[in-house]
Amino acid sequence: MTKYLLFFSLLLLLACSNEQPSNKSNSPSLNFNHAMQSFSNYEEVTCKHLDWNATIDFSKKIISGTATWKFENKAKAKTIRFDNHALAIKQVQVNGRSTNFNIGTAFEKFGEGLEIPIQEGDSVVAIQYETSPNATAIQWLEPSQTAGKKLPYLFTQCESIHARSLLPCQDVPAIRITYNAQIQTPQGMMAVMSARNPQEKDPSGKYSFTMEIPIPSYLIALAVGDISYKAINERSGVYTEPSMLDKAAQELSDIPTMMKAAEELGGPYRWGHYDVLIAPPSFPIGGMENPRLTFATPTIIAGDKSLVTLIAHEMAHSWSGNLVTNATWNDLWLNEGFTTYFERRIMEKVAGKTYNDMLWELGYQDLLSDLKDFGDTSADTKLRIEIGDRHPEDAFTNIPYEKGAVFLRLVEETVGREKFDLFLNNYFQSHAFQPMTTDKCLAYMDEHLFKEHPDWKSKINVQQWVFGSGLPDNCPHTFPERFQQVEEKLNGMKQENMLTEMDTKTWTPHEWLHFLRGLPHPSSPSVLEKLDATFHLTQTTNAEIAMEWYRLGISSGYDVILPKLDAFLSSVGRKKFLVPLYTEMIASTKYKKLALDIFKKYQNNYHPQTASKLRSIWSE
Numbered sequence: 001m002t003k004y005l006l007f008f009s010l011l012l013l014l015a016c017s018n019e020q021p022s023n024k025s026n027s028p029s030l031n032f033n034h035a036m037q038s039f040s041n042y043e044e045v046t047c048k049h050l051d052w053n054a055t056i057d058f059s060k061k062i063i064s065g066t067a068t069w070k071f072e073n074k075a076k077a078k079t080i081r082f083d084n085h086a087l088a089i090k091q092v093q094v095n096g097r098s099t100n101f102n103i104g105t106a107f108e109k110f111g112e113g114l115e116i117p118i119q120e121g122d123s124v125v126a127i128q129y130e131t132s133p134n135a136t137a138i139q140w141l142e143p144s145q146t147a148g149k150k151l152p153y154l155f156t157q158c159e160s161i162h163a164r165s166l167l168p169c170q171d172v173p174a175i176r177i178t179y180n181a182q183i184q185t186p187q188g189m190m191a192v193m194s195a196r197n198p199q200e201k202d203p204s205g206k207y208s209f210t211m212e213i214p215i216p217s218y219l220i221a222l223a224v225g226d227i228s229y230k231a232i233n234e235r236s237g238v239y240t241e242p243s244m245l246d247k248a249a250q251e252l253s254d255i256p257t258m259m260k261a262a263e264e265l266g267g268p269y270r271w272g273h274y275d276v277l278i279a280p281p282s283f284p285i286g287g288m289e290n291p292r293l294t295f296a297t298p299t300i301i302a303g304d305k306s307l308v309t310l311i312a313h314e315m316a317h318s319w320s321g322n323l324v325t326n327a328t329w330n331d332l333w334l335n336e337g338f339t340t341y342f343e344r345r346i347m348e349k350v351a352g353k354t355y356n357d358m359l360w361e362l363g364y365q366d367l368l369s370d371l372k373d374f375g376d377t378s379a380d381t382k383l384r385i386e387i388g389d390r391h392p393e394d395a396f397t398n399i400p401y402e403k404g405a406v407f408l409r410l411v412e413e414t415v416g417r418e419k420f421d422l423f424l425n426n427y428f429q430s431h432a433f434q435p436m437t438t439d440k441c442l443a444y445m446d447e448h449l450f451k452e453h454p455d456w457k458s459k460i461n462v463q464q465w466v467f468g469s470g471l472p473d474n475c476p477h478t479f480p481e482r483f484q485q486v487e488e489k490l491n492g493m494k495q496e497n498m499l500t501e502m503d504t505k506t507w508t509p510h511e512w513l514h515f516l517r518g519l520p521h522p523s524s525p526s527v528l529e530k531l532d533a534t535f536h537l538t539q540t541t542n543a544e545i546a547m548e549w550y551r552l553g554i555s556s557g558y559d560v561i562l563p564k565l566d567a568f569l570s571s572v573g574r575k576k577f578l579v580p581l582y583t584e585m586i587a588s589t590k591y592k593k594l595a596l597d598i599f600k601k602y603q604n605n606y607h608p609q610t611a612s613k614l615r616s617i618w619s620e
């Protein structure tokens with residue numbers, strides 16, 4: 001996914017323990033695997049295929065149905081164990097016969113283990129169940145939270161370990177499953193999944209899906225709402241609410257060009273269609289690389305294609321992440337660092353090097369900011385980290401994304417682009433549909449990049465980059481040409497007449513971000529007033545610029561922004577924007593109370609994970 005899911009730890013501890021059956025165990029003994037954050041015995045008994053029958057009930061905010069798993073019992077185990085987060089298990093059948101089951105007590109935010117006895121020769125288990133209205137994977141939207149305002153909407157977000165709140169599963173990235181699904185929606189709605197998707201609504205509200213390519217559980221995805229489809233070319237298109245369809249398709253019309261650039265780098269796209277779902281504004285993250293159907297925030301629809309880098313990122317995950325998958329969340333940099341590097345290479349092809357240099361620089365600034373917050377010696381600044389008993393969400397910082405990307409850039413610059421590109425292509429193709437560990441990846445690098453040039457490996461200092469804290473001093477960094485001009489303008493701020501002299505017509509949002517980040521926080525409200533009079537920043541429709549401008553406005557006590565800030569906080573659910581804005585308001589004496597008033601007004605619009613995080617800011 002795009003970075004900035006970040007920052008939050010789940011506070012939802014178990015929503016519905018009273019709904020569990022009587023044979024619930026009182027001991028937490030169902031073997032929690034700390035390294036994998038899972039209760040499942042996936043190494044002994046491995047799920048291979050899912051048949052999912054589910055009915056969506058918007059009035060009760062639950063999904064009910066049956067998850068039927070085909071499994072392989074290589075170890076001749078006596079039980080199969082699943083991850084289960086607050087699911088109400090109704091009935092279980094193994095190879096057609098009803099059986100007892102056992103649910104362990106909940107372990108913090110990881111849910112419970114579901115244990116089912118099996119016999120030799122068994123290969124199918126059918127679990128009838130219901131989700132909790134508080135399922136961490138699902139956000140239920142009222143009609144008022146959608147663009148059309150007529151029908152409700154739901155979407156799921158299963159990365160990292162939320163799939164277990166959607167259906168009982170072996171919720172680890174190390175194994176892969178295929179799936180078929182039958183989803184019953186209310187009439188007038190369309191369901192879409194990370195699978196072969198419909199392109200038109202079915203009047204019965206019944207939809208069938210096939211995902212015949214094996215994926216890890218965190219890539220199971222579902223959205224239901226007033227959704228329409230518009231093709232961009234023969235293998236790509238956009239799904240969104242009807243009123244946004246034309247605008248979204250126009251904004252994303254470069255997808256075929258991006259795909260061409262991506263295939264040149266990673267090899268053939270292996271998933272058939274590549275479509276994008278533009279979700280309602282409350283979507284909590286930037287984007288999620290659900291196979292065949294990226295889910296993305298509508299805040300990237302800026303009207304000028306300036307924020308479609310996010311699509312390059314999610315598309316790149318079709319190779320790094322979805323094809324070659326981090327075996328554990330400790331290896332997250334293999335998903336996100338490779339993808340961020342890959343994203344920049346796509347953007348270099350599509351938008352040119354001078355443009356792409358700005359993306360590298362803004363990423364570098366984000367990295368430095370996290371390194372400062374963590375401290376250079378923090379173990380969480382290593383590429384290969386130890387999550388331990390924390391939620392894997394804690395690993396989604398700028399470190400795996402930006403430190404990972406800049407490490408790969410250093411490798412590329414050291415071995416040469418031609419050699420590195422060949423390596424990358426071979427890496428994806430030879431490990432396709434397999435889990436990858438940090439050690440295995442480094443061994444592959446040794447074999448294919450450094451065997452004949454051990455001096456390259458020591459020059460890069462691979463060990464220090466991957467297993468060491470902080471940022472090594474050979475980090476590649478080029479200050480972008482286009483930001484030099486911005487720096488001049490910032491220096492010019494010291495002069496009385498600079499505002500009229502600023503020619504910003506050719507500026508992209510990236511230059512504006514660098515400019516706004518570079519202004520003193522706080523600045524004098526009179527400076528903001530002058531900037532506003534000339535550049536109408538309070539009126540911007542670009543969400544990235546709006547966020548930086550509002551932050552500056554809050555720290556500077558510039559009241560003019562308040563109506564727009566209120567409107568922004570009422571509609572946008574993206575954590576990347578909400579967390580910094582609320583944090584800034586809470587830190588200021590002037591707006592602290594206002595922050596609470598606004599939060600109380602809009603908290604029900606936010607994703608449960610986002611609302612939890614925002615509540616935690618007050619107690620920090």
Ligand SMILES: [Zn+2]
Pocket residue numbers: 001002003313317335336339
């Ligand atoms: Zn990502």
